[in-house]
Amino acid sequence: MADICVKCGLPKELCVCKIIDQETQKIEVFVEKRKFGKSITVISGITNNAKDLASQLKSKLACGGTFKNGHIELQGNHKARVKVILLQLGYSEEQIEII
Numbered sequence: 368m369a370d371i372c373v374k375c376g377l378p379k380e381l382c383v384c385k386i387i388d389q390e391t392q393k394i395e396v397f398v399e400k401r402k403f404g405k406s407i408t409v410i411s412g413i414t415n416n417a418k419d420l421a422s423q424l425k426s427k428l429a430c431g432g433t434f435k436n437g438h439i440e441l442q443g444n445h446k447a448r449v450k451v452i453l454l455q456l457g458y459s460e461e462q463i464e465i466i
Contacts, residue, residue: 388415394458397466398444408445411438420456427452 372382394412401407413420421434424441428448432441441449450463 385415390459390462392458392462394453394463395466396446396449396463398446405442406444408441408443408449409438410441410449413439423456424449424452 370379371377372379372384374384375382375387377383392412392414394410396408396410399407399409410424417437417439418434421432421439421441424439424445425432428441428443428445430442430445432439434440446465450465453463454460
């Protein structure tokens with residue numbers, strides 16, 4: 368007997384909870400100035416697989432960064448490039464807000 372998802376009630380093979388959760392997220396991308404004039408790109412609002420996404424962004428943007436306090440921090444100003452990468456990863460244009 369197949370396992371049943373607790374949220375949607377569908378079998379695990381047909382479960383769409385992750386897709387629905389991804390579509391309902393509101394992602395904000397903005398740049399902060401830190402010590403010594405360094406720029407940090409902050410991505411907030413991502414709840415699913417945020418650590419994996421941080422790792423993918425760091426490798427694609429060739430920069431350092433971290434996931435902490437519920438948001439992703441990338442070294443440098445990468446606002447425009449982050450939006451393009453998020454669109455390639457399946458997030459919609461309406462979900463992403465560049466501040």
